[in-house]
Amino acid sequence: MAHLTLADAQAVIAAALAHAREKSLAPMAVAVLDARGALKAFAAEEGTALRRADIAIGKAYGALAMGVGSRTLGKRAEERPHFIASVTQAIGGSMVPVAGGVLIRDDDKNILGAVGATGDTSDNDEAAALAGLSAAGLTADPS
Amino acid sequence: MAHLTLADAQAVIAAALAHAREKSLAPMAVAVLDARGALKAFAAEEGTALRRADIAIGKAYGALAMGVGSRTLGKRAEERPHFIASVTQAIGGSMVPVAGGVLIRDDDKNILGAVGATGDTSDNDEAAALAGLSAAGLTADPS
Amino acid sequence: MAHLTLADAQAVIAAALAHAREKSLAPMAVAVLDARGALKAFAAEEGTALRRADIAIGKAYGALAMGVGSRTLGKRAEERPHFIASVTQAIGGSMVPVAGGVLIRDDDKNILGAVGATGDTSDNDEAAALAGLSAAGLTADPS
Amino acid sequence: MAHLTLADAQAVIAAALAHAREKSLAPMAVAVLDARGALKAFAAEEGTALRRADIAIGKAYGALAMGVGSRTLGKRAEERPHFIASVTQAIGGSMVPVAGGVLIRDDDKNILGAVGATGDTSDNDEAAALAGLSAAGLTADPS
Numbered sequence: 001m002a003h004l005t006l007a008d009a010q011a012v013i014a015a016a017l018a019h020a021r022e023k024s025l026a027p028m029a030v031a032v033l034d035a036r037g038a039l040k041a042f043a044a045e046e047g048t049a050l051r052r053a054d055i056a057i058g059k060a061y062g063a064l065a066m067g068v069g070s071r072t073l074g075k076r077a078e079e080r081p082h083f084i085a086s087v088t089q090a091i092g093g094s095m096v097p098v099a100g101g102v103l104i105r106d107d108d109k110n111i112l113g114a115v116g117a118t119g120d121t122s123d124n125d126e127a128a129a130l131a132g133l134s135a136a137g138l139t140a141d142p143s
Numbered sequence: 144m145a146h147l148t149l150a151d152a153q154a155v156i157a158a159a160l161a162h163a164r165e166k167s168l169a170p171m172a173v174a175v176l177d178a179r180g181a182l183k184a185f186a187a188e189e190g191t192a193l194r195r196a197d198i199a200i201g202k203a204y205g206a207l208a209m210g211v212g213s214r215t216l217g218k219r220a221e222e223r224p225h226f227i228a229s230v231t232q233a234i235g236g237s238m239v240p241v242a243g244g245v246l247i248r249d250d251d252k253n254i255l256g257a258v259g260a261t262g263d264t265s266d267n268d269e270a271a272a273l274a275g276l277s278a279a280g281l282t283a284d285p286s
Numbered sequence: 287m288a289h290l291t292l293a294d295a296q297a298v299i300a301a302a303l304a305h306a307r308e309k310s311l312a313p314m315a316v317a318v319l320d321a322r323g324a325l326k327a328f329a330a331e332e333g334t335a336l337r338r339a340d341i342a343i344g345k346a347y348g349a350l351a352m353g354v355g356s357r358t359l360g361k362r363a364e365e366r367p368h369f370i371a372s373v374t375q376a377i378g379g380s381m382v383p384v385a386g387g388v389l390i391r392d393d394d395k396n397i398l399g400a401v402g403a404t405g406d407t408s409d410n411d412e413a414a415a416l417a418g419l420s421a422a423g424l425t426a427d428p429s
Numbered sequence: 430m431a432h433l434t435l436a437d438a439q440a441v442i443a444a445a446l447a448h449a450r451e452k453s454l455a456p457m458a459v460a461v462l463d464a465r466g467a468l469k470a471f472a473a474e475e476g477t478a479l480r481r482a483d484i485a486i487g488k489a490y491g492a493l494a495m496g497v498g499s500r501t502l503g504k505r506a507e508e509r510p511h512f513i514a515s516v517t518q519a520i521g522g523s524m525v526p527v528a529g530g531v532l533i534r535d536d537d538k539n540i541l542g543a544v545g546a547t548g549d550t551s552d553n554d555e556a557a558a559l560a561g562l563s564a565a566g567l568t569a570d571p572s
Contacts, residue, residue: 006472036322037193039482042471043435053468067192082220082227082240089236090201091194092378149329182339185328186292196325323479353478368506368513368526375522376487377480397478 002106004113009041016132028119031056059101060116061094069142070101100125103141145249147256152184159275171262174199202244203259204237212285213244243268246284288392290399295327302418314405317342345387346402347380355428356387386411389427431535433542438470445561457548460485488530489545490523498571499530529554532570
């Protein structure tokens with residue numbers, strides 16, 4: 001099983017922010033967590049709101065906690081709000097179930113980590129995360 | 144009143160995981176709590192997502208906390224979400240109100256503990272918990 | 287990098303408890319966490335006190351959180367109590383800085399997980415954890 | 430009043446990690462917070478223990494919380510442990526009172542943010558933070 005390096009994580013962030021600037025998105029924060037759920041790298045652009053780091057981390061952490069992208073967690077939250085609310089409590093709070101949290105997998109489908117992006121609409125946040133992973137040559141799993 | 148032994152708990156887990164493999168379910172985590180809500184035994188298969196332990200424990204703990212199976216808690220959460228949300232807060236967070244948390248009773252209906260299973264759909268999780276209890280010769284109360 | 291399997295974790299627990307019975311130690315609880323800090327397997331003998339699971343997990347989790355055995359964390363807690371107290375707060379509470387939490391490493395010194403044992407004196411707890419790892423053919427790092 | 434930019438924060442981290450590699454320090458994690466206490470940038474090298482991010486952030490956040498470097502907080506913790514313990518509780522937990530958390534000031538002594546470094550001894554952690562600030566042309570206040 002491969003590992004996510006700091007260089008990988010920094011490349012994802014650089015490319016996600018480049019995408020955000022090219023598309024003129026709102027100020028963006030991007031977090032990359034490793035497979036342990038530990039923060040590997042993070043950056044917040046000028047003008048991001050006070051708690052954007054927690055949101056970026058919560059999107060990525062929620063994806064890792066449950067093993068699915070935060071877009072899927074958002075669908076489940078709509079279908080069964082009590083389930084997602086209770087899991088959020090059970091894991092101690094860090095889970096943001098809207099698009100923008102994307103799993104990173106290796107060629108054998110093992111989870112290497114997750115990216116969480118936040119600042120614009122959740123669809124645009126996810127597009128930035130995916131652009132970052134693509135540019136860094138990593139396999140994204142937004143499902 | 145009988146007591147749940149470690150051998151009982153380990154037998155439940157072994158049989159629940161055997162059921163999961165036989166049915167090709169997704170990687171599963173199973174927790175057994177005693178009547179005090181204390182963790183008695185636990186196992187997580189390879190490939191389980193990061194926070195499955197908290198979900199398995201939360202299903203079993205919620206069942207013990209309220210004296211009904213987590214399937215019933217799920218129904219109550221749909222009917223009165225504020226009630227389940229407030230109980231979750233009141234008990235400090237560990238309560239996951241979806242099927243898969245099953246009470247264990249003795250012949251006099253005393254509660255001996257609870258099993259919580261998670262990994263696949265909640266119906267399949269509950270089936271694995273029930274299979275484990277049945278194989279271990281323990282009386283399940285999923286209601 | 288190798289991975290800790292459920293079979294590994296269960297072998298560690300079985301051998302640690304066998305050691306505890308052979309030495310007539312007090313009732314023991316043993317937790318095995320993987321490299322992510324996720325609970326992999328757990329068992330508590332009959333007669334363990336109410337919150338032994340949290341202590342076993344806290345010994346193992348503290349070791350993983352800081353990358354040193356819980357015996358070393360105990361020494362640091364004596365030398366600089368405010369440091370260990372603050373780290374415990376910063377990581378959300380699960381850290382028990384006394385002997386009995388032992389890192390598991392692969393041949394390349396990568397951390398595969400940690401064992402936490404509790405029930406008797408902390409020296410005896412650590413001896414049980416080490417006996418479990420030795421019997422399972424895993425490399426212990428109690429330092 | 431000047432502001433800390435993302436480019437500033439990333440320059441601090443790059444130089445702090447370059448210092449750590451040049452001095453062969455243990456794997457290091459470095460966090461930069463802005464004046465609001467919001468995470469601006471973060472990086473963790475390969476091999477950092479599971480919860481190093483919380484420690485790095487806690488050093489920097491503690492410095493901002495009290496308006497003095499974490500080295501001074503460490504001295505206060507030795508002199509009046511109950512005071513630092515109570516402040517840690519009061520601010521919700523993120524405060525690590527050992528050297529390695531350094532305030533960043535502008536030419537008028539306004540606080541622009543703080544750096545927190547962790548991985549090696551606390552003296553070496555602080556040296557890495559100071560090297561990072563110096564290389565980035567920012568004014569450090571470790572006191």
